[in-house]
Amino acid sequence: MASSGITALADDDQSAHPGVMEKTKPPTEQPVAPALTEEQRVLDRKILRKIDLLILPICAMNHFFSSMDRSDIGNARLAGFKKDNHLSAIQFSTVVSMFHVGSIVCQPVGGLLIRFVEAYILLGFANITWGICTIMLLFSTSVVLPSILRVLIGAAEGLTQINTVFITMWYTKEEIATRTGLWISFGALAGAFNGLIAWGVQHNIHSTTFKSWQVLFLLEGTFPIFFGPVILYFYPSSPTRVKKYFSEEDKEMCIARTQRAGNTIDRASSIREAMTIFRNPETYGMLIAHFCVLWAASGFANFLPTIIDGLGFSAVESQLLTIPVCIVTFLSVNFFCYYSDRLQLRGPLIMGLAVVSAIGFTMLAALSSKGPRIFALYVISFSVYSLIPLTLTFLCVNTVGLSRRALVIPIQNAFGQFGGLAVSYTYIHKPRYLEGTLTTIGFLCVLITTIGALDLYFIAQNRAKAADVGSEQWEKNRTKSFDELGTDHPEFTYTV
Template identity: 35%
Template sequence: MSKNNPDPSITTDFEPGKTDTSHVEFSANSRLDKKQRRKLKWKLDWFILPLISAVYFFGSMDRSDLANALIAGLEEELHLSPKDYSNASSMFLVSYVVFQLPGTLLIKKIRAPVQFCGAMVLWGLLTVLTVLVKSSGQLIAMRFLIGAAEAFVQGGAFYLSFWYEYHELATRSAIFFSTSTLAGAFNGLLAYGISKNLDGTNGWRAWKWIFLIEGILPIGFAFVVLFFLPASPSEVRHGFSEIEKEELIQRSERCHNSSEARLQPKKILELLMSIHFWLFTVLYCVSLFTVSSLSNFLPALVHGFGYSSIGAQLFTVIVYACACLGILFFSRIADKTNARGLTVTLSSIGGIVGYAMLIGLENRDARFAATCIVAFCMYSKVVLVLSWAAMNFIGYTRR
């Protein structure tokens, strides 16, 4: 694939004859000078990026709360076997995968703020209702429904591609995706505080308080998203002048975004015949597998090293902090060098080294350090692959 341009072998949705200026920051048609364009980009960084990142933050909290709840009394009270927990974790991912494609394809049809708000309210309610489950079967069913609801906010990286040009996308996607590590760290702190102070309060074990609190938070923030997040650059409502709106639309067009909300099934079929699509799919699935397996079992893994249950909740914060630094580090390298394939390779090698240490070492502290290395290297792969794909698959339907 070309280092600076989308893959020339992939046909596109944009108008024939349009010049590809996606990798060029300056446009001759711009009515803004360099300082004004920089100011506009800062507005995006301080308005659009925090809002969509917050959506992903709350979604990531909900994905990792089951792992924290497991060692906070859930396993004992519901009499969960390792197989039961594995099934609950897997069922979440099953519905997440099944509903992610329609959830992403419908962003422009439903409109991003409405879709994201609705999804947050739904999974928040389902998370709160998890306190009522009495058996492993009920837990598995509830996690399936929560995964389906959360799938409708996983188009956040796609939504970012409406606003940022190619040379800006990896760093902003890194900030967006790093909220998943911040959410994991916040979950660890929250679970630590709940386990220490609320376990047994009103007759509830700590795991129920975890689900209750983490279900209420996204419901409250959902309405902030509904009222303040614009659906597209052409529909910004607050804080942008008319000239800035015009520039936002031009930026989006330079990245081959179309204003049409209509899906084109023919182009979906064409994409399914592309070898590049399947290579990216395999790469993304492998990346997501390593991240999901780590987040689903991290508290139990750290607990297995020999730390106490409450201490394990706290030590997960360190692991997620390392993951956050890794995402920002590797993504910045990708944006600066534009060597995205090489950056993915380097992060993969680091992850392999970490896993080898985790398997081969027996010392408690050394194994914890290996876990930090794995998180530092492997979490970055997901955002690297997603931003790389956004640069190569151009047009609304393909993205």
């Protein structure tokens, strides 16, 4: 099992307040997790199944509800929201983009808070908050109220992006893409569910009290309000603080697992260590890459119902036709993330999928017939959404230490939201939306170039480290922790 020192640290940690993570004294350095015995491997597989059953369903449903309330604005538009609120095309794009303003501000805040406040507290109350704000959209009559509420919805949902940081405490780099892809893929299912709800509301509910778009917001705001208490009760604490569902033996294996993920146990949060991310060139490459990804994915997701409507279908038919497109997205995300872990490849997959996405958007811009344009939507759905978990994973596996991840992952997410914010203003002139489509193609080309450059840099760094093996400095540094040295640790290798 894990060392007795680990057990002592875990026992000391249990005495802390259950809701707040307090800084602890620096631990005894344990730079590399000890190898597991065969007995421990069997137990570790059992623990992995338990972690999957506890964390992944809640992460998935949290992302499902957040994606519903993020993208339901596109379905609401077809249900009469834009017309009833007297919004111009620019004003509607403003309402869409205001979500990203709140998200940009609160994602880094959530990343820093996770070192001090339990994840289940942040997630539970965030769900309740954005659910209430979604229901308040019923009272919208102009551009003002929905713009304010979308900022608040984005702020609450921005906090939930700590899930990306949280799972790096539990999963190794060989496992993380599959898990990230699984819960993020539920965002695609949310798009399908949005289309189904919107179709059902417009097709079957004819109320004199509420308009169709109001019923849509009422239903979709209720779900996260009821889900918040579920998170507060069931979501586990960090590996060193787990109590419910895990025995002391299980807890030791969880601690050993988080060590293998490159985290130092109970190390106090270090702003100095976290700020070293800004000295790494890969940080800036990852920011650019995620900006390009969310530009492409957000524009496609938010305007998919409107794009289909522009092909000549009725509003009700357009709501229904979004469903199979979203199902294709769900399946492809899980497929590519699974094989990313199996092959331990990130960059080449991202570049390949970006090429496929660019082909789809090119078809959408160049073709005018209904059939080929629908086919182009499926090409895009097959490829573009998978880029989100893969770029997140690319950053996670190439960043070492929880202090660094807790800062750089939310910054990457927030920087990407600038792409989601700006793209809304390029989807203005229907039905072709050429400005948005052509600009997206350009950013996909930037993405391919950036990821290619990062992979070449990572290969060069790995070769330099291999050449230094056995030197005096190499021997000295390998006794230090991953948190202290970050990617400079001699036993860390970049994943391409």
